[in-house]
Amino acid sequence: MRIGVIFTAVKIICIGRNYAEHARELNNDVPGEPVVFMKPESALIRDGKPFFLPDHLGDVHHELEIVLRIGRNGKHIAERFAATYIDRIGLGIDFTARTLQSDLKGRGLPWELAKGFDGSAILGDWQSPEAVQWPGILSLRLEVNGETRQEGDTGQLLFSFEQIISFVSRYFTLKMGDLIFTGTPAGVGPVHRGDRLQGFLNDRPMLQCKVC
Numbered sequence: 001m002r003i004g005v006i007f008t009a010v011k012i013i014c015i016g017r018n019y020a021e022h023a024r025e026l027n028n029d030v031p032g033e034p035v036v037f038m039k040p041e042s043a044l045i046r047d048g049k050p051f052f053l054p055d056h057l058g059d060v061h062h063e064l065e066i067v068l069r070i071g072r073n074g075k076h077i078a079e080r081f082a083a084t085y086i087d088r089i090g091l092g093i094d095f096t097a098r099t100l101q102s103d104l105k106g107r108g109l110p111w112e113l114a115k116g117f118d119g120s121a122i123l124g125d126w127q128s129p130e131a132v133q134w135p136g137i138l139s140l141r142l143e144v145n146g147e148t149r150q151e152g153d154t155g156q157l158l159f160s161f162e163q164i165i166s167f168v169s170r171y172f173t174l175k176m177g178d179l180i181f182t183g184t185p186a187g188v189g190p191v192h193r194g195d196r197l198q199g200f201l202n203d204r205p206m207l208q209c210k211v212c
């Protein structure tokens with residue numbers, strides 16, 4: 001982190017269907033451009049705090065994702081410059097109320113209620129891009145109660161970090177502290193009270209969360 005600069009999340013920008021196998025497991029079309037949705041700041045859970053499973057939302061699924069933190073302001077960013085806007089790289093979980101999402105999609109309505117509810121965005125630890133050897137292929141893995149549930153790497157991304165930043169910045173000015181959840185690999189599934197989730201980036205533990 002730059003000395004004297006305080007980062008707060010201004011926007012939480014999420015990319016859907018960015019791994020082809022995940023799109024297929026939910027019977028969704030593989031997109032031709034990034035699918036973008038957003039979460040409010042009230043969705044954030046940090047510092048290893050627990051996730052309290054809402055009773056009224058039906059099945060809630062885990063979606064492990066690599067998260068980018070934006071380090072400077074920019075708009076209409078060219079892909080060749082996009083990497084310079086990444087300040088930190090980490091892991092997050094996009095909790096999704098799948099029952100509710102399926103109902104909303106079936107009625108042609110937006111997903112916000114299923115994606116943006118309180119506590120639906122878990123954040124783990126941060127590392128500099130250099131510390132995680134990026135640019136390069138990054139692997140991510142989610143274990144639930146010690147069992148691997150999700151596994152993938154950035155070689156499987158439909159849209160790279162640079163493509164995502166460039167695309168999003170055509171619509172929203174990116175600001176210091178903004179977060180971009182870059183999509184989840186296949187293997188999503190429901191969580192239950194008592195579950196312990198652990199996320200790994202390049203086999204390094206970077207995220208822990210208990211479901212209560």
